[in-house]
Amino acid sequence: MTDERGGGELRPLDAAGRPVGPIETVSDLAAAMAAREAAEHPRWVWSTAGAIYPALLRAGVRVERCHDVELTEALLLGHAGRWGEPRSLAAAWSRA
Numbered sequence: 001m002t003d004e005r006g007g008g009e010l011r012p013l014d015a016a017g018r019p020v021g022p023i024e025t026v027s028d029l030a031a032a033m034a035a036r037e038a039a040e041h042p043r044w045v046w047s048t049a050g051a052i053y054p055a056l057l058r059a060g061v062r063v064e065r066c067h068d069v070e071l072t073e074a075l076l077l078g079h080a081g082r083w084g085e086p087r088s089l090a091a092a093w094s095r096a
Contacts, residue, residue: 005027006027006028006029006030006055007025007026007027007028007029008025008026008029008032009023009024009025009026010023010024010026010029010032010033010036011023011024012042013045017045029052029055030055030056030059030060030061031059033056033061033063034059034060034061037061037062037063037064041064041065042065043065043066043067044063044065044066044067045066045067045069046066046067046068046069047068047069047070047088047089048068048069048070048071048088048089049066049068049070049071050070053066069089069092070087070088070089070092073087073088073089073091073092074087
């Protein structure tokens with residue numbers, strides 16, 4: 001999640017995707033992600049890369065690994081022959 005001033009929230013997950021700590025609110029999301037990427041090389045999970053990654057690239061931040069929920073949902077819908085259905089995080093959650 002990002003705000004209009006470049007801040008956001010981070011939350012660590014375990015290997016199964018379960019939260020393992022509190023939500024951390026940061027004033028500079030790009031800097032916080034760059035520091036965590038350099039130190040831990042995590043697998044990032046976000047609802048849609050289109051909402052966050054362009055701002056990270058503009059700030060010079062690149063991530064090694066990420067999981068884009070919207071893209072994954074689109075691939076699964078396509079595999080099931082259901083192209084055109086909503087593929088947002090909310091839509092995926094509704095179908096679950």
